[in-house]
Amino acid sequence: QVQLIESGGGLVQPGVSLRLSCAASGASGRTFSGYVMGWFRQAPGKERDFVAGISRSGGSTRYADSMKGRFTISRDNAKNTVYLQMNSVKPNDTAIYYCAADENRVVPMTNSREYDYWGQGTQVTVSS
Numbered sequence: 001q002v003q004l005i006e007s008g009g010g011l012v013q014p015g016v017s018l019r020l021s022c023a024a025s026g027a028s029g030r031t032f033s034g035y036v037m038g039w040f041r042q043a044p045g046k047e048r049d050f051v052a053g054i055s056r057s058g059g060s061t062r063y064a065d066s067m068k069g070r071f072t073i074s075r076d077n078a079k080n081t082v083y084l085q086m087n088s089v090k091p092n093d094t095a096i097y098y099c100a101a102d103e104n105r106v107v108p109m110t111n112s113r114e115y116d117y118w119g120q121g122t123q124v125t126v127s128s
Helices: none
Strands: 003-007 010-012 018-025 036-042 048-054 061-063 071-076 081-086 095-102 122-126
Touching: 003 095, 018 036, 018 095, 018 122, 036 071, 036 081, 048 071, 048 081, 061 071, 081 095
Parallel strands: 010 122
Antiparallel strands: 003 018, 018 081, 036 048, 036 095, 048 061, 071 081, 095 122
16 A cells, blocks of 8 residues: 655645645555556535546656646656646636555546545645
């Protein structure tokens, strides 16, 4: 089982950049590079939505259409960390952002049910 801890959230103004991090630990018998990683977000009163995903090696990425061009997912397998670079943030980016790990697939999926492990989330609030 792997433990995921997100960080980097906070209260920011519209238009700024923000980078979220998700550190993984405790993956006994499997290295971090053995997991597809994803970022999801959940706004108050809404469902948890896919934001971005990255393959085990980092060579393949996938984004929700509304995030393309503004958000970038990356990973550093040597540091057991996945990142979400958020540029030009907007008020409707306000949500709790979760990272998730999928131990079964090799390419990122958009359905949250495909992911096996979840972090506790980090709050991002975009407001002037």
